[in-house]
Amino acid sequence: MKVHEYLRVFRERRKIMLRPAEFARIVERLDAEERVRVLRSIPLENLIEIIPELSDRTKHFFFLSISSKQSAKIISLLPPDERVDILQLLPSNTRLRIIDNLDEKIRKETLSLLKYEPFTAGGLMTTQFVAFHKSMKVKDAIKIIRKRKKKHYIYYIYVIDDEGKLIGIVSMRDLLLAKSNEKLESIMEKNVIKVLYSSPAREVVRIIKDNNLLALPVVDGDGRLLGIVTADDAMEAMESEAAREMDVMAGVSPLENVVGAKVISLAKARLPALLFGLMGTILMVYIVGSFETTLQKYLPLAFFMPLLVYLSDATGTQSESMTIRALALDPHLPLLKYILKQLKSGLMISSVVALFCFIFASVVWGIKFGMAIGLSLFLSMNFSNLIASLLPIVYKRLLKIDPAGISGPLDTILSDISTLVIYFLVASLLI
Template sequence: MVMEFRITERVPTASPGMSSQDALEMIRRKMGEYDTIDYVYILDSDTLAGVVSIREILSHDEILGDFMHRDIICFTPEDDPFDIPYLALSHGIKAIPVVDSGGRFRGVVPYDEIIRILKVEADRNMLHFGGVFHRVVDEKRSPGSMVKSRVPWLIIGVVGGTVTASMIGRFEDLLSGFIALASFIPVMVYMSDAVGTQSEALIIREIAVDPSMNHLKYIKGEFLVAAAIGALSSAFAGLMAGVTRMNPLLGLIVFVSMFFSIIAAVLISTVSPLLFRRMGYDPAVATGPLATILSDFTTTLIYLSVASSLL
């Protein structure tokens, strides 16, 4: 994000040899010309040599060079503008002088500009926390274009759902012989979709906040998280299935199936946005329907395959 900030040159400046009284008289004469008068900046041939506050000038009678502060907190145009408020707050100063690479004075960032930069930084952080980033926000898209971009993916979801239903029909004999299996299909699908949706939201936000992220490192981390979530969730679900139906074998089927289904759903929901982004599609639009139907199909296939093997 490029941050534009205002630098004002309309500030009191003086030479090291000017006396306190002369500096005060100069400020009185030119009061209307300054944007800020919190400090007087001491220049030596256009080079910033020191700074004194108005309170210090009122408290001293000697020349400015005798009591000016030589250890100056400065900012250069090449630095990150978002560091300006933190420099001001951490050092308790109301304005930040700006110098070039040679130390020549270029002006100051006044207090009102510091407050504005701080607000912009706070707003940016809040948006990033919610996964909103300027590179992925498109405010000019009309409702018609949004419908056009979203409907094809939803149609793919309908086709995928039909394929899943056809696949379930191939296990009709298994389900009719062990009807309890059918009652746990919604549980299996829900858990996979729920965990997958979480992973999908997190990866899309990560892409928005950090487009140059390390994809392989992120996928490895999500795999470990999926394994941990899968182990805990499937153990609890398997226990509940075995206890409520008084069938330990059913509990084992649910445990094994849910563990692998959750891992598969997380990987699908994590990898899909990365692939869509690489292909030039909007991950936020394309991932949801396709990842959901792939996750549902995979979960159902794993569940019924495991049940068929164990039974």
């Protein structure tokens, strides 16, 4: 069945149960205009379930295609964190018009959430949580929860003091098992795991995973409860981070969906890194060209260029991937120890590979040439290993940047250029 028929059947006969996420994935396969058309034809009650599952690009298209009033109506029905995510995707004038159209209470809540940086606990959190004063009795808490319409988001009950400070947590199970006249204060777990609103998303994910939490409370500098980050929102943040890291290594700018994207957008996501690489490789043309006389004297040097470039770059790519992962797994990675380990293992593998190439080249083209190949390979592999182990650390820790789509190609260019320079310098000296 084609996508179109699928969607038609779904719209006509509500009985076909398609989960919102499945529906969203089908929508993403359509062209941009079609996506908007399909979304506009969906009843509001279904739409608000589907929107959170859509890609940022589709959300962006969709909300730009409808009026601010309509946007405000839809956005009001979405959970607060989703609301903020969408507003952050839109141009500032559209964003402000939509906010103006929101109801007083929702506008206030949304504005307070918009203050937080997107990749922090504050940016990930939702304000849909249940917090009661420490003096509340179990039976009253249960009574209030019973009255709430939307119950699915209640994972825990947070207990606060007079100043709104988070002082305890009560699970639904604890509530179920407690006597009805007890105060929350006396049944609450006092050792609450929480984060500051400014903590990075990665730290949030780590804490949730390490402690097997369903939701993590977010507090301000005074310990007042601001919101919660749910495990599934954290899971999504983690997934997009992993995808971003792969893209950075491959030199692709952030891109959500290939099948549904326009060809020109795909090209745009890939071109910057390639054009950047082009500049680097033109430099290589001149570097190799400057050793023209060496090459003329001994042409077999040209035969080995792809071998040296490949092996040094492959070593570097390995180190880069290992460093990115080590940084992700351990926020307190002991850098010196890590780099030393990487260098030692680099020395070991480069020795094996260089020895092999020395023997191969010596047998076919003589020992002097073999020595030039082996020595330059040994040097360039270790140099690539060093810079590729260091660069992700420099990006993350020192520069605090994530140069999307460029850092991978940049590292390769640095590795390739240094390889060629080392190769021809060693060869010029030895041959």
